[in-house]
Amino acid sequence: MAKISPVSIKYIIRAKFFAEGTVEKPDVIGAIFGQTEGLLGESLELRELQKEGKIGRIEVTLETEKGSTTGIIEIPTSLDKAETALIGAALETIERVGPSEATIKVETIEDVRASKREYVVERAKRLLKDFQERELPETSELKTTITDTVRMMEVTEYGRERLTAGPEIDEANEIIIVEGRADVMNLLRCGIKNVIALNGTSVPETIKVLSEEKIATLFVDGDRGGDLIVKDVASTCDIAFVARAPDGKEVEELTKKEILKALRDKVRVGEKKPAATFKVKEFKKGERYVELAPRMQKKRYKSYDPYRNAGSRMTREKPRKEIELSKKQKEVLEKIQEEIIGTRGAYLLDNKLEILGKVPLSELATTLKNIKAYAIVADGIITSQMATVAEQSGVGIILAKDFVRKGNFKALTFKEVERI
16 A cells, blocks of 8 residues: 655544444455445545555554454545545445444544644744753854953053053053952953052052052942042042942943943042033133133142143133034044043044044144144043144144143033033
């Protein structure tokens, strides 16, 4: 007999069998073929259907007890629903099997594909569960892993106490002091490399020396512990500014946006609100003067003093350019601002606000003598010399942390551009 492929089975006819005597499997199968012959026409002749592979092997299971026989008949088919139902109905016309009277009753016609679908769904659930438990990292996670590895390579040990630090402590004019290694790592992830850790409760001698040579910002957690560190470090070091994480948060868990905001909102030691580096008052029509805030007049740094040239005297300025920023220009400047914070560099832009180049802030004045720039975004304070050179070279816009002197250009601080 031909055997139907399990792949092509659509339905299985299941019928109960009863005979009033003892019969064997060949008797049942012979009755099925013999008593249905010609009943449904040539197209549904069981022998021909089996030869063509449209029905499979007829399976018969029998049990004999007390002179009678019961059993189950199963016929797999690849016919359509109507044809399969006709075959099932034809089975019920069989009245004798061998020498005995018999009855056949079709109980079900099972849709094999439905059973397969149920299996597929259940199996898919198990596979998905296994896959999620062994899931490979997403692309973003892979990028984070690679970035973290690179940052780990940038971590250095600085000073005789071998303090955890970024790679630009020596080159930078400003440094950021944090509590521990995890804080350094988080700032490195954000591209801030002039960072160094206290690495303990007592203030290292290296930190004391650095704070005298550079402009030092102490960046602490937003909790009681952070307040205590400020008191301790500020009493032994020459700290210029204090930055704080949001209330209840630690520096090591902040996002890049939160870190940049905290550094922008830093305050001078002993003050609670951010204070401008200078005060601007009206002098007379078309002119203004700049006077340094009293606290900043007293502050002096050994290696870097952006206010040295300004002193406390009044300086006259030319009328400034009134340039209105479009929404698109503001967005471009803010994006560049986020990129540059912590780098101690300056971006030079053309009149379309496309980047011409990037230079260390200390080389900005020299560079402006050779490159024509329309706008500048600087991670630092624009000194009087920088402002003068910018005026002479025709710069239209300068966005910076602060200004010792503003000139004949549109001058914006990082805080001011956010409010536009």
